[in-house]
Amino acid sequence: MDLLRFITAGSVDDGKSTLIGRLLYDSKNILIDQLEALEKSTKNRTDGSVDLALLTDGLRAEREQGITIDVAYRYFTTPKRKFIIADAPGHVQYTRNMITGASNAALIIILIDARLGVVEQTRRHSIIASLLKIPHVVVAINKMDLVEYSQDVFNNIVIEYAEVAKQLGLTDVTYIPISALNGDNIVDRSEKISWFDGKPLLEFLEEIETEHDVNLSDARFQVQFVIRPQTEELHDYRGYAGKVISGVYKKGDKVKVLPAGIETTISKLESGGIEVDEVFAPQPVVIQLSEDIDISRGDSIVKVDNLPLVSNELEVLLCWLDDKPLVPGNKYLLQHNSRLVRAVVRNVEYKLDVNSLQRQPIEGNIKLNEVVKAVIKTASPLVYDPYTKLSSNGSAILVDETSNSTVAAVMLQR
Amino acid sequence: MSSQYHLDYLGQLEAESIHIFREVAAQFEKPALLFSGGKDSITLVHLAKKAFAPGKIPFPLVHIDTGHNFPEALEFRDWLTKEANATLVVRKVEDTIKQKNLTEPKGKFPSRNWLQTYTLLDTIEEFKFDCCIGGARRDEEKARAKERIFSVRDEFGQWNPKLQRPELWNIYNGRIHKGENVRVFPISNWTELDIWNYIRKEKIGLPSIYFAHDRKVIEHEGQLVAMSEYVQPSAGDVILTKKVRYRTVGDMTCTAAVESTASTLDEVINEIISTRISERGETRIDDKVTEAAMEDRKKNGYF
Ligand SMILES: Nc1nc2c(ncn2[C@@H]2O[C@H](COP(=O)(O)OP(=O)(O)O)[C@@H](O)[C@H]2O)c(=O)[nH]1
Ligand SMILES: [Mg+2]
Numbered sequence: 001m002d003l004l005r006f007i008t009a010g011s012v013d014d015g016k017s018t019l020i021g022r023l024l025y026d027s028k029n030i031l032i033d034q035l036e037a038l039e040k041s042t043k044n045r046t047d048g049s050v051d052l053a054l055l056t057d058g059l060r061a062e063r064e065q066g067i068t069i070d071v072a073y074r075y076f077t078t079p080k081r082k083f084i085i086a087d088a089p090g091h092v093q094y095t096r097n098m099i100t101g102a103s104n105a106a107l108i109i110i111l112i113d114a115r116l117g118v119v120e121q122t123r124r125h126s127i128i129a130s131l132l133k134i135p136h137v138v139v140a141i142n143k144m145d146l147v148e149y150s151q152d153v154f155n156n157i158v159i160e161y162a163e164v165a166k167q168l169g170l171t172d173v174t175y176i177p178i179s180a181l182n183g184d185n186i187v188d189r190s191e192k193i194s195w196f197d198g199k200p201l202l203e204f205l206e207e208i209e210t211e212h213d214v215n216l217s218d219a220r221f222q223v224q225f226v227i228r229p230q231t232e233e234l235h236d237y238r239g240y241a242g243k244v245i246s247g248v249y250k251k252g253d254k255v256k257v258l259p260a261g262i263e264t265t266i267s268k269l270e271s272g273g274i275e276v277d278e279v280f281a282p283q284p285v286v287i288q289l290s291e292d293i294d295i296s297r298g299d300s301i302v303k304v305d306n307l308p309l310v311s312n313e314l315e316v317l318l319c320w321l322d323d324k325p326l327v328p329g330n331k332y333l334l335q336h337n338s339r340l341v342r343a344v345v346r347n348v349e350y351k352l353d354v355n356s357l358q359r360q361p362i363e364g365n366i367k368l369n370e371v372v373k374a375v376i377k378t379a380s381p382l383v384y385d386p387y388t389k390l391s392s393n394g395s396a397i398l399v400d401e402t403s404n405s406t407v408a409a410v411m412l413q414r
Numbered sequence: 415m416s417s418q419y420h421l422d423y424l425g426q427l428e429a430e431s432i433h434i435f436r437e438v439a440a441q442f443e444k445p446a447l448l449f450s451g452g453k454d455s456i457t458l459v460h461l462a463k464k465a466f467a468p469g470k471i472p473f474p475l476v477h478i479d480t481g482h483n484f485p486e487a488l489e490f491r492d493w494l495t496k497e498a499n500a501t502l503v504v505r506k507v508e509d510t511i512k513q514k515n516l517t518e519p520k521g522k523f524p525s526r527n528w529l530q531t532y533t534l535l536d537t538i539e540e541f542k543f544d545c546c547i548g549g550a551r552r553d554e555e556k557a558r559a560k561e562r563i564f565s566v567r568d569e570f571g572q573w574n575p576k577l578q579r580p581e582l583w584n585i586y587n588g589r590i591h592k593g594e595n596v597r598v599f600p601i602s603n604w605t606e607l608d609i610w611n612y613i614r615k616e617k618i619g620l621p622s623i624y625f626a627h628d629r630k631v632i633e634h635e636g637q638l639v640a641m642s643e644y645v646q647p648s649a650g651d652v653i654l655t656k657k658v659r660y661r662t663v664g665d666m667t668c669t670a671a672v673e674s675t676a677s678t679l680d681e682v683i684n685e686i687i688s689t690r691i692s693e694r695g696e697t698r699i700d701d702k703v704t705e706a707a708m709e710d711r712k713k714n715g716y717f
Contacts, residue, residue: 001423002420002423002426003422003423072556072559072560073559073603074553075552084603099582100562100582103583104583104584211420214419216419224433224436224440225436227466227468227469228469229468229469237468239468239469241436241465241466243429243432243433243584270467270468271464272467273464273467281419282429282433283425283429284432284433284436335587336585337585338437395585396585397580397582397585397587399587399589401589404566404590404591405579406579406580406582406587409582
């Protein structure tokens with residue numbers, strides 16, 4: 001059985017929480033006592049129905065205000081797959097929380113209220129999907145019950161969204177008409193939407209091919225932690241613990257340690273203390289090298305015939321996530337997987353308008369949720385790939401050293 | 415799915431957890447693993463062993479001991495510590511109660527659960543721990559479902575749900591100011607069933623009380639509570655001997671047993687799949703109080 005991580009997005013009240021509740025409910029992943037608690041907390045509703053959204057809205061403030069502030073993670077399993085859902089907040093001011101949920105997702109469900117069609121948040125979330133290169137997009141046109149399950153309404157929204165998708169370069173887009181509230185086209189095909197010949201949502205999620213989402217051709221590895229037991233039997237042992245970011249490593253591979261640029265050979269691979277012949281992404285591993293080289297956390301070990309970029313001047317797209325604005329010229333810490341370096345944000349060239357996607361000139365500082373193109377200079381070189389080619393080795397964060405907050409999502413370009 | 419280079423869901427969860435453990439070891443000066451004695455923390459120890467092999471786990475296991483433990487769980491704790499060649503730190507709630515002149519909880523099932531927070535915060539202070547690794551899972555409860563994997567706490571151990579850091583990709587930012595500390599949850603994305611399946615796959619040992627055995631119990635609001643010196647039965651209570659097992663292992667006073675004949679892991683897993691009741695709902699006696707109970711506890715520095 002494999003694993004699919006997806007995120008639900010869309011504007012406030014488009015039905016994200018209801019949809020997740022419905023998926024859990026209809027796939028029998030809600031347990032009896034949770035259901036009882038749910039029924040208890042919906043007792044004072046006038047229509048007597050169960051509010052499925054309450055299954056995910058976990059914080060008191062959220063329940064009180066009836067909105068979602070932070071990403072809630074939910075889990076369900078069908079005989080075919082295990083699913084991890086990130087239920088992301090719809091409000092503009094919580095975009096950074098949405099990015100948190102989106103950054104690990106293999107698929108995004110963008111909900112659209114059938115009565116409203118494409119709205120600003122639809123575009124904004126689609127832009128995030130495009131920026132973060134979420135491999136698969138599902139546009140779920142919800143509340144079909146409120147438009148009499150009309151095929152025309154559905155078709156018009158498909159046409160409208162296809163334009164957005166084209167602009168953003170989203171290629172893998174699937175459209176499904178649903179009613180989260182009534183359960184139409186969620187688990188079972190709906191009689192009321194018989195004109196639709198695609199799969200119901202859950203079936204689609206169970207069957208979508210995700211095998212190719214992991215890059216197995218470009219071998220990338222970064223040292224997280226150096227293991228040196230210094231015991232009697234393992235006196236000179238020096239193993240580099242980390243995760244295979246992408247690709248495959250084999251014992252005997254000729255490798256290069258970067259940024260130092262030293263060539264050597266993999267002498268041993270271990271997994272959980274047991275020797276193995278090969279490892280692949282995203283497995284954890286401990287690598288031993290045939291030469292005694294000075295290697296520390298954050299250094300990369302790659303194969304000599306497939307090298308990443310090495311530079312201390314980085315062209316990036318950057319999404320600002322902090323309430324305090326980005327002041328160009330300010331120093332930050334940049335964390336690229338496990339490598340931490342000092343950095344300065346320079347030359348902010350333009351910002352992307354989240355509605356038109358047009359490049360706009362910068363006026364003043366960069367504010368929360370703005371996406372800009374910039375150049376970052378780092379104190380020592382980074383070993384990376386363009387995000388669009390290999391996202392797992394092309395992403396980084398900026399940390400404000402005074403607040404210690406994570407203040408930006410960085411997509412490395414060149 | 416046929417590719418030879420494909421990790422199944424347990425492999426992916428394990429990879430994520432090991433990655434988190436190594437980040438903790440590298441980013442913090444004095445991390446600690448909070449060991450409660452239950453299957454989740456036993457799984458944590460197993461993952462930590464794998465993460466650092468052939469080296470040993472580079473941080474101590476810390477047990478905040480309420481004094482209301484199952485003896486089998488304590489025995490297992492000591493065995494596991496030895497087996498993993500780990501360091502164990504035990505700090506007792508009993509001592510905190512004495513030192514701080516706290517009021518012992520009363521009632522039929524006096525729970526020291528809530529008082530653990532005091533002992534924990536004192537222990538953090540004593541050892542200057544800057545990171546505590548915990549076995550909480552997001553599927554346990556709604557407030558947990560919102561928590562980051564690296565969760566920053568202020569010097570009072572408090573969680574501020576509105577000020578959580580963005581947590582992007584697999585990049586974990588553990589930077590903190592002096593006095594703050596970080597709670598890290600490596601098995602955030604595991605469900606109860608994932609844990610059981612992993613225990614089976616990896617052949618991880620568990621305390622015997624997870625399997626069916628005879629035990630003296632009293633019935634309380636439909637739940638079975640083990641008789642022990644810590645429980646104060648009422649006059650009308652009948653003490654019964656039943657075949658039970660535990661689904662979670664916490665304090666004797668606030669963990670309920672389930673009637674069961676499941677004596678092997680396969681049988682236990684089958685029972686769990688067919689019961690349509692959550693772990694917390696079935697076994698926690700003190701948790702039904704209010705919806706917001708957990709959020710409040712977390713804000714106050716509870717694990
Ligand atoms: N009629 C109808 N109402 C829906 C549907 N889905 C959600 N709603 C309602 O829309 C409102 C907002 O839903 P919610 O799930 O909280 O939206 P969120 O803000 O996107 O999480 C609630 O009152 C839901 O009952 C649907 O398919 N049909
Ligand atoms: Mg919601």
